[in-house]
Amino acid sequence: MDYIEILGLVAAILTTAGYVPQVYKTWVDKSTKDISLTTYLVLFVGVVLWLIYGLMISSLPVTLANAVTACLLFLMLVLKFKYK
Amino acid sequence: MDYIEILGLVAAILTTAGYVPQVYKTWVDKSTKDISLTTYLVLFVGVVLWLIYGLMISSLPVTLANAVTACLLFLMLVLKFKYK
Numbered sequence: 001m002d003y004i005e006i007l008g009l010v011a012a013i014l015t016t017a018g019y020v021p022q023v024y025k026t027w028v029d030k031s032t033k034d035i036s037l038t039t040y041l042v043l044f045v046g047v048v049l050w051l052i053y054g055l056m057i058s059s060l061p062v063t064l065a066n067a068v069t070a071c072l073l074f075l076m077l078v079l080k081f082k083y084k
Numbered sequence: 085m086d087y088i089e090i091l092g093l094v095a096a097i098l099t100t101a102g103y104v105p106q107v108y109k110t111w112v113d114k115s116t117k118d119i120s121l122t123t124y125l126v127l128f129v130g131v132v133l134w135l136i137y138g139l140m141i142s143s144l145p146v147t148l149a150n151a152v153t154a155c156l157l158f159l160m161l162v163l164k165f166k167y168k
Contacts, residue, residue: 011130013133014126014127014129015131018107018123018124018126019123019127020123021120021123022119022122024120025123026118026120033115034113034115034116034118035106036105036106039104040105042098042101043098043099043102047099048098049092049098050095050099052091053088053091053092072159078102
């Protein structure tokens, strides 16, 4: 694995794991007033398309990273509807 | 452009433009209580790494999409510090 691949891997981990603190905060605070529903809906659809794209080009990193991100964004949508 | 490329393009547009409603909402509401600072910091660093990755592999779509996303995430960080 060369350093460009490592850079992409670190970037993928950060843009996936980055949503964990938001999910945790919303889970604990039970408040979503300041969270944009539109943003999470659009991001969720976009990430699902990235996931399909990853499957089509047979890229495990793209598929895996976007599968995890899709789950985290879906959790945020559930929390947004639960604590609206 | 084949349909896989179009799928990737639509995905890139959605996961970039998706942050616009959140920036607009935060700008208007002037409230960031429910927004996780950690999430936006980690996403910002991750997207900047994607941007560098895009430059290194000479991919205009990766570079451009992540440059726009980095700007939107930076705006959210500014708003988070302004309206904390």
